[in-house]
Structure formats: structure tokens, C-alpha cells
Amino acid sequence: MLPFARIAIIGMGLIGSSLARSIRATMPTVRLSVTDADAHVRARVRDLDLADDVADSAGVAVIDADLVILCVPVGAMGRVARDIAADLAAGVVVSDVGSVKGQVLVELTAALPGIAVIPAHPVAGTEKSGPDAGFASLFAGRWCIVTPPVGADPVAVERLSEFWRRLGATVETMDAAHHDLVLAVTSHLPHLIAYSIVGTASDMETVTRSEVIKYSAGGFRDFTRIAASDPVMWRDVFLTNKDAVLEVLQRFTEDLTALQRAIRWGDGDALETLFTRTRAIRRTIVDAGQDTDADDFGRKH
Amino acid sequence: MLPFARIAIIGMGLIGSSLARSIRATMPTVRLSVTDADAHVRARVRDLDLADDVADSAGVAVIDADLVILCVPVGAMGRVARDIAADLAAGVVVSDVGSVKGQVLVELTAALPGIAVIPAHPVAGTEKSGPDAGFASLFAGRWCIVTPPVGADPVAVERLSEFWRRLGATVETMDAAHHDLVLAVTSHLPHLIAYSIVGTASDMETVTRSEVIKYSAGGFRDFTRIAASDPVMWRDVFLTNKDAVLEVLQRFTEDLTALQRAIRWGDGDALETLFTRTRAIRRTIVDAGQDTDADDFGRKH
Incomplete structure (x- = not known):
């Protein structure tokens, strides 16, 4: 007995297209309807044959679906929810895959009164984007955090959790605010730091861009x-x-300043x-199965 | 015609043991004498059969060598150089593999008057340490930066460069001060930031250590x-x-502060x-062959 029989995916980037492939691989009888705001992406998804239907609009994609998963940037969630509100079937569960859960929960519940909104976040991904970047095993062995609102239907929560377990994920439930703090530490701050340091390195006047590229194997x-x-x-x-990221960033800056001082004073x-x-x-982390112990990430030498 | 016939390696960690394996693989007729300050490491190197001789002291290892490569932490270079000074053969070239070249050049030339000191830095490595972590192909396709002092014998520089090319590296020559600034950007700052953020994450009171580990696949x-x-x-x-790292760190902090402000003010x-x-x-960087384009570093899914 499958948790859902007709699934709609809105947004066919890395995560959406991985979901489509993973659903096909693990629940082949599910009827899969998908869409994307970008016509080129829709055409590519048709070429790749990732779904039963590739609809030209989100409203058409969700008709009859018993699970709708929004795989769009967090800032677009509210707008997409308003777009599909009138077309949702009775009894549908609406979920998402965003990296931020507090604001998504607020926007989805505001846009979809009376609908079972159960946000979720599979902690998985690569640096690639687009429908060609997805793959069926992306969620295998990874965590999926489900953040049901207070008073959510436990049956809907369990169906969504079972859905993710079938894709190979391990499901954890927590409230949205705690999710956002945990992810600020384990994902958002690392990305912010990485973006920042890559910008810094490419802006140095005393070191050429070509030198930064050539000697990047030293860590950069x-x-x-990322x-x-x-x-x-x-x-x-x-x-x-914003709030959780700024809080964690402040902690990081304090720690980095202490390290800077240790270097300046020679405190080995x-x-x-x-x-x-x-x-x-x-x-x-390696012992917990969350990364490989292969030399240098298993890069070929 | 091999650039060197009798090579001594002092320090058999990741880099030293990779050098030994790589020399054996590419120049099997070279006579290889090695040592390490740690008796357990020496025993392990004997078990692994990584060299013709495993000497109990650096002084014994370097006798008759025409190339001596110091593969010890940068802070130990001066002491090791003083240890071997009296035992070096005439015409020997002394080099190293340290990530910092300015101070190493000063210490080696001070400790080894009259000896051809040609520092070098292969920009390669993994997060592993010790003689078991090394492998023969570590330097293949990587850069090796040679930083000869002013007035260095060009023949000695070319012999050392040819040695590294035989191990598969591409050799670049620059002065030690510029090397130290380039590596501060491409290697030292990234390591400092990584150490700092891992410390920050593990010290949060509001997020448990176990949560940081579980959800680390999000970037952390x-x-x-590293x-x-x-x-x-x-x-x-x-x-x-210190000077180059603090300079680059200051630039990074400015850039990160600007990003922090953009987040606070909502400047998308x-x-x-x-x-x-x-x-x-x-x-x-991928186009330059300095990293793999495999999904997620080629991690298994």
C-alpha cells in the first residue's frame, strides 16, 4: 500500500528531478505529474521522460494529486501556493523541500487554508542545478526533517514520513524554528562562508585569479x-x-577573532x-555514515 | 638520466610516504633512504617496505644522498637541518615540502651554509596523516612550486624541477614571499576558516552535537x-x-561583514x-583540471 498514488512536483531542478527519478525507481505505479516555471526546463524534462505528465502550469499539474511537493526556491513558495490553491483536490497533502521551514510554514498555511500543509526538508544535495543534475539515489541514507505545524493531522504526517522512507531517507520530526537553527549551523553558515571566501580570493590584487585557480588544490x-x-x-x-543565520554568524565571527588573536600572539x-x-x-561524521572516508573525497589521482 | 640517484626523505607522514611510493614507481633505480622521528612510524615504514633503508636518525639517512627532502612540520625544519648539517655529502641538494616557504628558506640557509638549499611545495594532500595515508599518484597533475633563493645554482633548481616533473607534477617557480601570499589565499585561509567553523558548530548550546553530525550533509x-x-x-x-595569513584574514572579515550587512538589510x-x-x-577550477566535476565530489549515493 503506497502512501500516495498521484504525486505532483512543482519545480524540476536538482531536488525536484531527483524526486521524480527516485519515485519512479521505488514506487513505479505512482502517477507523476510535474511542472516548472521555465519552458526550457519543461522541454528538457519531457526529453528525459521523468514523469507521466509535464504540465504547462502548476495549477494543471496538481489537479487530482494526493501529494503536492513544492521544489522551488524558498522565496517563491508563497506565490506558488497561491497559484495552486484553487486547483487542489480534497484530502491533498502539500509539502516542500526547502532549506528554511519557519517562513515556508507561515506562507503555505496562509495561502492554503484548510489544506494539510506538512513541510519537509531532505538534507541532501550537490552543487549542481537543473533537471539533468538529479539522480534517483540522492536521498538514500540521508535525513529528511519533517516539520509539521502544531495540530497537524498525524495520519498525514505519517504518510509523508513513509513516502520519504520509501525513497531511502531516515525521517526526523522537529519544529520549524529548531530546524532553522540546526540548518543555520550545518548548512547555511557553511554556504555563506564558502561564498564569502571565494569572493575574497578572487578579489585580491596581489594574487592573480590564475594563481588562485592553479593552486586551489591546497584547500580552496x-x-x-559549495x-x-x-x-x-x-x-x-x-x-x-535571517535571524538564525545572523545569530550563528555572530558566534562564528567571535571564534574566528579568537583564532586571529592566537595567530597574532603566537599561541601555538x-x-x-x-x-x-x-x-x-x-x-x-564518517562513523555516522554522513561522509566518505575515501582519501581526498575519493577524488581520482 | 635521473636527476638524482640517492634520495633521503626525513619524515614519513602523508607527503613523505607518498614521495617514497612515487619515487619507487617512477624512478625504481633510485636508492631511497628514509627516517622519521617517531619509532612507531619507522617500524611501520619497514613493514610497508617503502624504502631501501629506514635509518634510525636523520644524520644516518642523509649520508651519501644527492637529494635530501625534509617532510616535517614547518616548525621543525630548522632543527632537522641543524641535525643533518654535519652529515651531508658534497654537492647535495636540500629541499623540503612545507606549505610556508619564507621562514623555511631563512632557517635552512642559516643552518646549512654552503649547501644548495632549494625549497619546494607540492600543492597536494589529503586530510589523512601518517605513512599508511600516502599513495604514489598524489602529485600527478598537481602543481609543485619551487622557491629558489636569490643566487641559487640554476643547475640545482633544474634538477629539482625535473625530479618533480618525473613524479607527475607541473613545476612553477616564484619567490618565497609571493608563494606565502598565494598559499595564504588558496590554502591557509580555507583551513583556518574550516577549523573555526567546525569549532563554532560543536560549541553551540542550542544545537546538539548529535544534530550537527546527523545533518552535516547540508554543507558542514x-x-x-579540511x-x-x-x-x-x-x-x-x-x-x-603569520603576516600573510592575517592580511588575507582581514580581507575575508571585511567581505563577510559586508555579506552580513546584506542579509540584515535584505539586500537580495x-x-x-x-x-x-x-x-x-x-x-x-574544474576546467583547469584542479578538481573533479563528479556529482558531490563523486561521493557514492
Whole structure:
């Protein structure tokens, strides 16, 4: 018994197209209707044959669906919800995959009165964008955080959770505000720092751009991967999770200033103590199955 | 005609043991003598059969060598140089693999008067340490920066450059001060930031350590890899390249503060403009062959 029989996906970028592929692979009898605001993306999705129907509008895509998943930038969620409000079937569950949950929850529930809105966030992704970048196994072994509003229908929450488990994810439930703080630490701040450092490096007058590129294997290239993530998606993350990001950023700045002081005063013990502690944290992430222990990320040599 | 016939490696960690393996693979007739200050490492190197001789002291290892490569933390270079000074053969070239070149050049030339000192830095590595972590292809397709002192013997510089080319590296020559600034941008600052953010994340009271680990696939885990690098090696890098690191760090802090302000004031255009620019820089690094374009670093899904 499948949790949902007719699924609509709005937005066919990396996550939306991975969802489509993963649903096809794990629940092949589901009827899958998708759309994207960009006509070129819709054409490409038809070429790739990722769904049963590729609708020209979100309203058409969601008709008859018992699960609608919004896979658009966080800043576009409210608008898309208003677009589909009149076309939703009775009993539908509306969810999303955004990296910010507080504002999404507010906007979706405001736009969709009387509809079961159960936001979710699969903690998975790559630096690539677009329908060609998706793949069916993206969610396997990853976490999906479900953030139901107070008073949500437990049956709807369980159906959505079962849906994600079928895609290979492990489901965790928490409230939206805590999600946004956790992700500010584990995802939003790292992206902000990566974007910032890549900008800094490319603006140095005393080191040429070509030198930055050539010698990037010393560490810089890892930051550029994260800083290659979708610009609009990430703009919206920072604008809609402002408070948590600014709070975590303030903590980071304090810690970095302490490190700066340790370097200036030649306090080698402080540096070595921190560097030893961070190495142990890496170990626990690998042990938890959240990263590979392959040399240098398994890069070919 | 090989550039060197008898090579001594002092320090058999990731880089030293990769050098030994790479020399064996590409120049099998070279006589290879190695040592390490740690008796356990020496025993392991013997077990792994990485060299013709595993000497119990640096002085014994370098006797008769025509190339000596110091593969120890930057802070230990001067001491090791003084240890071997009396045992070096006539005509020997002494080099190293340190991430900082200015201070190493000063210390090696002071400790080894009359000896051809030609510092070098292969821009390659992984987050692993120790003799088991090395592999023969580590330097293939990477850059090696040679920083000869003013007045260095051009024949010695060319022999050392040819040595690195045989290991698969592309050699670039620059002065030590410029090297230290370039690497402060492309390697030292990224490591410092990664160490700092991993420390910040693990110190949050409102987000548990277990949550940081579980949801690390959102970006944080990539920082932990870099922050797992050898603590003593990196302590020494920051202490010996202090001026360049502090200068670059100041630039980074300014840029990050500007980003913080853009978030606080909701300036989405500024964010999107930067994020679009950094994405293009990623493209050039992949095009330059300095990183893989595989999804998510080629991590298994």
C-alpha cells in the first residue's frame, strides 16, 4: 500500500528531478505529474521522460494529486501556493523541500487554508542545478526533517514520513524554528562562508585569479564546490532564515577573532588544541555514515 | 638520466610516504633512504617496505644522498637541518615540502651554509596523516612550486624541477614571499576558516552535537574534512606565515561583514550577484583540471 498514488512536483531542478527519478525507481505505479516555471526546463524534462505528465502550469499539474511537493526556491513558495490553491483536490497533502521551514510554514498555511500543509526538508544535495543534475539515489541514507505545524493531522504526517522512507531517507520530526537553527549551523553558515571566501580570493590584487585557480588544490577548491550552489535558492535561504543565520554568524565571527588573536600572539597551544578537537569531529561524521572516508573525497589521482 | 640517484626523505607522514611510493614507481633505480622521528612510524615504514633503508636518525639517512627532502612540520625544519648539517655529502641538494616557504628558506640557509638549499611545495594532500595515508599518484597533475633563493645554482633548481616533473607534477617557480601570499589565499585561509567553523558548530548550546553530525550533509561535512588535517602541521603553518595569513584574514572579515550587512538589510541583489560570480569561479577550477566535476565530489549515493 503506497502512501500516495498521484504525486505532483512543482519545480524540476536538482531536488525536484531527483524526486521524480527516485519515485519512479521505488514506487513505479505512482502517477507523476510535474511542472516548472521555465519552458526550457519543461522541454528538457519531457526529453528525459521523468514523469507521466509535464504540465504547462502548476495549477494543471496538481489537479487530482494526493501529494503536492513544492521544489522551488524558498522565496517563491508563497506565490506558488497561491497559484495552486484553487486547483487542489480534497484530502491533498502539500509539502516542500526547502532549506528554511519557519517562513515556508507561515506562507503555505496562509495561502492554503484548510489544506494539510506538512513541510519537509531532505538534507541532501550537490552543487549542481537543473533537471539533468538529479539522480534517483540522492536521498538514500540521508535525513529528511519533517516539520509539521502544531495540530497537524498525524495520519498525514505519517504518510509523508513513509513516502520519504520509501525513497531511502531516515525521517526526523522537529519544529520549524529548531530546524532553522540546526540548518543555520550545518548548512547555511557553511554556504555563506564558502561564498564569502571565494569572493575574497578572487578579489585580491596581489594574487592573480590564475594563481588562485592553479593552486586551489591546497584547500580552496573544496569551498568553490559549495560556492557553486544555486544562487537564487541560496539568496532566498539567507533572506528567509535571517535571524538564525545572523545569530550563528555572530558566534562564528567571535571564534574566528579568537583564532586571529592566537595567530597574532603566537599561541601555538591554542591552535593545536582546536585543530585536534575538530579532527575528532570529522571522525564522528564518517562513523555516522554522513561522509566518505575515501582519501581526498575519493577524488581520482 | 635521473636527476638524482640517492634520495633521503626525513619524515614519513602523508607527503613523505607518498614521495617514497612515487619515487619507487617512477624512478625504481633510485636508492631511497628514509627516517622519521617517531619509532612507531619507522617500524611501520619497514613493514610497508617503502624504502631501501629506514635509518634510525636523520644524520644516518642523509649520508651519501644527492637529494635530501625534509617532510616535517614547518616548525621543525630548522632543527632537522641543524641535525643533518654535519652529515651531508658534497654537492647535495636540500629541499623540503612545507606549505610556508619564507621562514623555511631563512632557517635552512642559516643552518646549512654552503649547501644548495632549494625549497619546494607540492600543492597536494589529503586530510589523512601518517605513512599508511600516502599513495604514489598524489602529485600527478598537481602543481609543485619551487622557491629558489636569490643566487641559487640554476643547475640545482633544474634538477629539482625535473625530479618533480618525473613524479607527475607541473613545476612553477616564484619567490618565497609571493608563494606565502598565494598559499595564504588558496590554502591557509580555507583551513583556518574550516577549523573555526567546525569549532563554532560543536560549541553551540542550542544545537546538539548529535544534530550537527546527523545533518552535516547540508554543507558542514565538507568543512570537517579540511578541519581533519594534521594539527601540528597546521599550527606551524599559521605561526610561520603569520603576516600573510592575517592580511588575507582581514580581507575575508571585511567581505563577510559586508555579506552580513546584506542579509540584515535584505539586500537580495547583492547576495545573488556574489553567488553567481562564485559559481563561475568553480567552473574555471574544474576546467583547469584542479578538481573533479563528479556529482558531490563523486561521493557514492
